[in-house]
Amino acid sequence: MKFKMVTAWQYAKKNFVFPRNIIFFGLVLLLILGFSTIVNFTPLAQPATAQVGPFSTTxxxxxxxxxxxxxxxxxxxxxxxxxxxxxxxQKFCIDDSRCSAYTYVRPGVQGTNAVCYLKSVAPPLTPNSCCVSGVKL
Structure with a gap:
């Protein structure tokens, strides 16, 4: 008994009949799908749509x-x-609806811990190397 090594394509070609139109349409489909993934057919700007539900999703x-x-x-x-x-x-100010501005004082300036001040209105800026401030836009 003699064994012969054949590739899968050789085996399929010998034992199955492939109609040419199936191969042709398969290649066409591959070209179309490949082309559509390279080129994005969606427009750059989408029209604005009104929100239908009563609750905000954002x-x-x-x-x-x-x-x-x-x-x-x-x-x-x-x-x-x-x-x-x-x-x-800064994150505490973002999450608090009353916050319009904040000032962060570094540790060691007013004790051992850093201190965060949340503000109802944004006061004017003054230079001070101990602090980081910000306003909510």
Whole structure:
């Protein structure tokens, strides 16, 4: 008994009959799908659509500035110790609807911990290297 090694294509060609039109339409389909993934047929600008449901599906987020070496003194409605990162104070301001501005005071300036001040209105800026301030836009 002698074994002969054949490839899958040779086996299929010998044992199955492939109609030419199936191969032709398969190649055409591959070309169309390949071309459509390369070229994006969607327009660049989509028309605006009104929201149908009574509830908003988006969470309102705000852009908040970060002004390094600046203090916004006054108009505080709350203050609390926070981590050693000004971005945490900025996030508290974003998440609080009453917050219009914030000032983050670095650790060691007013005790051992950093302090975050949330403000109801945005006071004017004053230069101060101890602080990072920002306003909600």
């Amino acid at each position: 969470i309102p987020r705000y852009a908040v500035t970060a002004e390094f070496g600046r203090d916004r003194a006054g108009s505080d409605y709350t203050s609390f110790p926070t981590s050693a990162f000004a971005s945490d104070c």
